[in-house]
Amino acid sequence: MSEPTLRLSGIAKTYNAGRENEVQVLRGASLTLPPGEVTALVAPSGAGKSTLLHIAGLLDVPDAGRVEIGGQDMTGAGDRARTRTRRREVGFVYQFHHLLPEFSALENVVLPQLAEGMAKPEAEARARRLLDSVGVADRADHRPAALSGGEQQRVAFCRALANAPRLLLADEPTGNLDPATSDRVFGALMALVRETGLAALIATHNLELAARMDRRLRLDDGRVVPA
Ligand code: ADP
Numbered sequence: 001m002s003e004p005t006l007r008l009s010g011i012a013k014t015y016n017a018g019r020e021n022e023v024q025v026l027r028g029a030s031l032t033l034p035p036g037e038v039t040a041l042v043a044p045s046g047a048g049k050s051t052l053l054h055i056a057g058l059l060d061v062p063d064a065g066r067v068e069i070g071g072q073d074m075t076g077a078g079d080r081a082r083t084r085t086r087r088r089e090v091g092f093v094y095q096f097h098h099l100l101p102e103f104s105a106l107e108n109v110v111l112p113q114l115a116e117g118m119a120k121p122e123a124e125a126r127a128r129r130l131l132d133s134v135g136v137a138d139r140a141d142h143r144p145a146a147l148s149g150g151e152q153q154r155v156a157f158c159r160a161l162a163n164a165p166r167l168l169l170a171d172e173p174t175g176n177l178d179p180a181t182s183d184r185v186f187g188a189l190m191a192l193v194r195e196t197g198l199a200a201l202i203a204t205h206n207l208e209l210a211a212r213m214d215r216r217l218r219l220d221d222g223r224v225v226p227a
Pocket residue numbers: 015016023025043044045046047048049050051052
């Protein structure tokens with residue numbers, strides 16, 4: 001079996017430890033994500049989905065437990081190594097797209113590549129390919145405000161994938177879209193995962209969408225269990 005793209009082992013996270021408003025969000029959460037699969041993370045609001053995604057994506061540090069990305073143990077890594085791995089290996093998509101409003105769709109997908117040292121012609125070619133793969137190539141020159149919600153979210157997926165990460169983390173990525181649009185965004189994502197061997201972990205409330213993913217996990221009292 002190929003090496004997991006993400007392995008979380010025994011992750012614990014408590015906010016406001018020792019204070020009266022202490023929240024033990026994660027209590028030994030473990031999961032592995034193989035390449036080329038989309039896994040749903042289903043749990044009610046407040047269960048700790050965002051906390052888990054932030055820890056998996058090296059945006060936050062757990063109190064205990066181990067985070068491995070592509071077989072590399074990031075547990076004791078310093079800020080620079082964490083930032084480097086995050087930029088190269090991890091793409092994020094949020095409920096609201098967070099695209100840069102003053103740049104076109106194309107530029108939003110080009111800029112992260114330039115930041116990683118890609119030459120502009122190659123970055124633009126890759127951005128156009130990505131936009132084309134999710135059906136928004138004809139919107140490349142529009143700014144986000146001129147795009148529909150579904151188009152914006154598809155551009156946000158392209159931006160997350162701009163530097164060809166091996167891990168995609170998405171937090172309620174279709175949460176503010178109507179069913180038909182969320183269906184289209186999801187279909188585009190599945191095609192990309194199959195094509196690139198990406199591993200995706202998608203937090204969602206949408207049980208119908210979750211049912212179409214390869215695997216479903218749930219957060220139960222701070223631990224990850226099959227859904
Ligand atoms: P979900 O994404 O499933 O809605 P979160 O991971 O956002 O859950 O939050 C889990 C719990 O941790 C919630 O009770 C939330 O209020 C609390 N929480 C999240 N972030 C912080 C923080 N920075 N400080 C204190 N409490 C937090």
